[in-house]
Amino acid sequence: MGWAISKTKSVICVGKAQCIKRVKMAERCVFCRIVAGEIPADIVYQDEDLLAFRDIMPQAPTHVLIIPKTHITSVAELTERQANLVGRLIIVARNLAKKEGVAGKGYRLAINCGPEGGQVVPHLHLHLLGGRQMDAKLG
Numbered sequence: 001m002g003w004a005i006s007k008t009k010s011v012i013c014v015g016k017a018q019c020i021k022r023v024k025m026a027e028r029c030v031f032c033r034i035v036a037g038e039i040p041a042d043i044v045y046q047d048e049d050l051l052a053f054r055d056i057m058p059q060a061p062t063h064v065l066i067i068p069k070t071h072i073t074s075v076a077e078l079t080e081r082q083a084n085l086v087g088r089l090i091i092v093a094r095n096l097a098k099k100e101g102v103a104g105k106g107y108r109l110a111i112n113c114g115p116e117g118g119q120v121v122p123h124l125h126l127h128l129l130g131g132r133q134m135d136a137k138l139g
């Protein structure tokens with residue numbers, strides 16, 4: 001079972017019928033709509049599986065979101081088989097930090113999970129924040 005972006009740029013399911021519910025969720029998801037090209041974004045990187053774009057309300061001079069192109073709601077939904085994908089999210093963030101010129105002084109990577117974790121958009125995303133001193137307090 002899996003997901004794909006059709007030539008008409010809509011999110012389609014390429015697996016079993018049970019995933020129809022997830023297709024509908026993905027159609028509504030703002031980040032899936034960015035992946036599908038339905039909502040504009042300032043894209044800074046993409047490959048077959050991952051997309052990175054600038055946050056619309058940046059909290060630092062560099063604020064990039066790195067996401068899987070497939071709809072994964074949060075860290076809570078990850079499977080063991082997606083461990084490599086998550087590792088690549090971090091590697092892409094590391095590479096973008098260098099490209100953005102913030103690697104030398106340092107940067108913050110953050111993933112919010114669920115309402116109390118501060119997650120607003122229900123599509124897994126890694127925040128890359130840099131270009132200013134980060135607050136010591138995380139909460």
Ligand code: AMP
Nearest residue numbers: 030041054055056057112118119120121
């Ligand atoms: P979180 O609170 O971890 O779910 O973060 C969601 C982030 O997505 C916030 O920093 C928002 O500013 C950002 N965001 C929401 N909609 C968009 C969008 N259309 N394009 C870029 N960033 C967005």
Ligand code: ZN
Nearest residue numbers: 029032071123
């Ligand atoms: Zn999504």
